[in-house]
Amino acid sequence: MVVPPLAEPLPDAKGAAAPGQRDERAAFSLLAQRLRPTALAREELLGLAPPLAELIGTPGLRRGSTLVVEAAPGVCGASSLALALLAGPAAEGGTCAIVGLPGLGLLAAAELGVALEQLVVVPDPGRRSAAVVAALLEGFDIVLARFPAGLPAATARRLSARAKERRAVLIVAGRGVGAPTATGPALSWGEAPEARLVTVASTWHEASGAPSGTPLVGLLAGREVEVVARRRRAAPEEVRQRLLLPTLEDEIQPASWRVEVAPAADSARAPRTGRA
């Protein structure tokens, strides 16, 4: 709720030379306008990187919505995409929870911009993932969760309804998110999610100057991933976009530096490694 700031002083009864009835009425209507509680649309939106916003079709993640993120069979990129969705709200001070995804790389999450201080993880909710997610939706702004296969459609609908009621965002992790391989059936969710994001292609770029195809050079530097979004409300219904995810602002050094790592066996000359 926001009361718009008082941009100009209210007409003062004492100050005006002849405070007619009309002035009074104008002042009252102005006052009423200012005091009317308004929920601005932008308060209902959580932050989102611009390219992702274009995919979803709203300038931010709409509170109360449910999203599905998954990869096409054998394609990469779904985990990074899911983490990138968390990054925007976390940067604004929102709280995040990750449920049932023990394999998600949290270092990568930090690199993508997720503030770790605002994140909690429930790696193993066992058979109670639905109950855990339902509880977390009450207190967290955004919950990324993976459910065991065969989640009843009714439970899925109930969770979406809970997210809507609690003004939280539920991101359901499908095929490939936090898993060693992107295999298995496509995720079915009880009701049509606000948007279903599917990564359909992914190409890694190597560090600059690395002739591709030559073994032993070329550190991974950035990746282009193609995402298809099927949206429920925005038009057109389906959009396809290429994103750089992850991307590095500054180019890393050419791959030749790798040889300069201290030789393993020569302990006497090895640099002092961290006091681990």
Added chain:
Amino acid sequence: MLRTLVLCCPDWAAYAVAPQACGPATAGGVPIAVLEQHRVVATSPAARATGVRAGQRRREAEAHCPELSFIVRDKGAEVRAFEPVARALESFGVPVTVRWPGWAALPTRGPARRLGGEAGLRSAVLERVTPLGPSWQLGIADGAFAASLAAETGTIVPPGASAAFLAPLAIERLGDPELADLLRRLGLVRLGDLAELPEGVVLARFGTAGAMAQRRAKGLEATAGAPRPVAVELGVGRVLDPPAERVEAVVLVARALAEELAEVLARRGLACTLLALEAETATGVLARRCWSDEGGWTPGLVAERLRWQLEAWLALGEGEGEGEGEGEADGGIAAVRLVPLEAIPATGRQLALWGRSVESAETKVRAERVVARVQGMLGEKSVLRPIRCGGRGPGEQILLVPVGDPAPRLVGTPDAPWPGRLPAPAPAVVPDPPPPARLCDRSGLLVAVDGRGRPSAPPASVQVAGGAIEAVRAVAGPFPVDERFWDRRRRRRRARFQVLTETGKGYLLLLERGEYRLEGRYD
């Protein structure tokens, strides 16, 4: 055990806001009740006579006494009204500790000797405070807990007899309703029953709160190893320039100071139990009041108390004018200080779960409550928070700590140079445990890495978790790491490869003792 005198007035909240109504009926005594969050917290004697009790709801209280009038609680007024009482007690020349307005304690040793024993001290104290308030209760015993229970009956418990005095009292007298309810259902109905149990068993079953309750029931200090005086000067203070004439001007400072103090104490792992609030006026008069709280002070609580106390001092200064020599607030408050006098090791849950960056306190509280619920469902160790720490592998650089546990002393700082660490981006999937993998050369043999960090042959194919064999398009590495080479048992020699397959998948493989594992997948 310190002999302690406790002076308390259960009706203080009512007396402070309506002193007339709390007198006898002839002097204008009427039934009133003080409400906080729709429940009665204190009543006038006239109201009590009709059956109105603390803890009742408004409707309930009205049923007992239809002509009852209600007043909303004003804690600031309570502190202001109590200040003269605290002053009167201070005139005995010993440090006075206030736990809440209407409850004060002082050690008896010095004044009792001067005034002809503890009975003499009791009558001297009562003489001083009777004009300042109604129906005082006064008790003397070993320690503050026993003394405040002794105050209800106005007894002086002889030295060493506190345990015997407490034993027949009901378990509810502990002042912890939740714990008392549990103990009662377990058949421990008297304080003596709890005191008789073996200490280790109580600690194991009821935790720190239970152990503290048991020590109280035995007539000992609540914490084993009585609160220690803080050895180091930990006080925080602020000079106000120009001196503040009104409390509002100091309140903002008070809040900042309280936060500062909390941080100073947290850094040393201490929880403050006795806190002195000090204020200095522009004319150099120092006012000081000690407040005690067994649970430890939170910043909000400290700021609140400091505000009330300043109000009390300022009000007193205005009221007395230049009459008494003490005349505070001459020219306003020039400096404020918070000094922790006694502290215990902090054992409770730490307050700052979410760091400072979380926007509002409300968000934080909401999240914490939900986390507690999930912990109730799955166990204390089920909800984790990630912390960046030093390390080389993507999994080693994140430490997962159960929410509510303090962060361990980190094994290494993330910013230190970690030779052999791969640059960003980190793999978005880090399987735990890492599944087996194979990295082979053209002839199908595993690629080995020699002591100088060189591969035996260029890798040509990779197989992950028993899946399909994929052709390798590019490889970076190996990145050899020889960790703790000085420690024979914990030494680890490993080498990492970053592999990009022809199908466009990125893998981070870890070679250790001739075996490859999939440490991460660039997803």
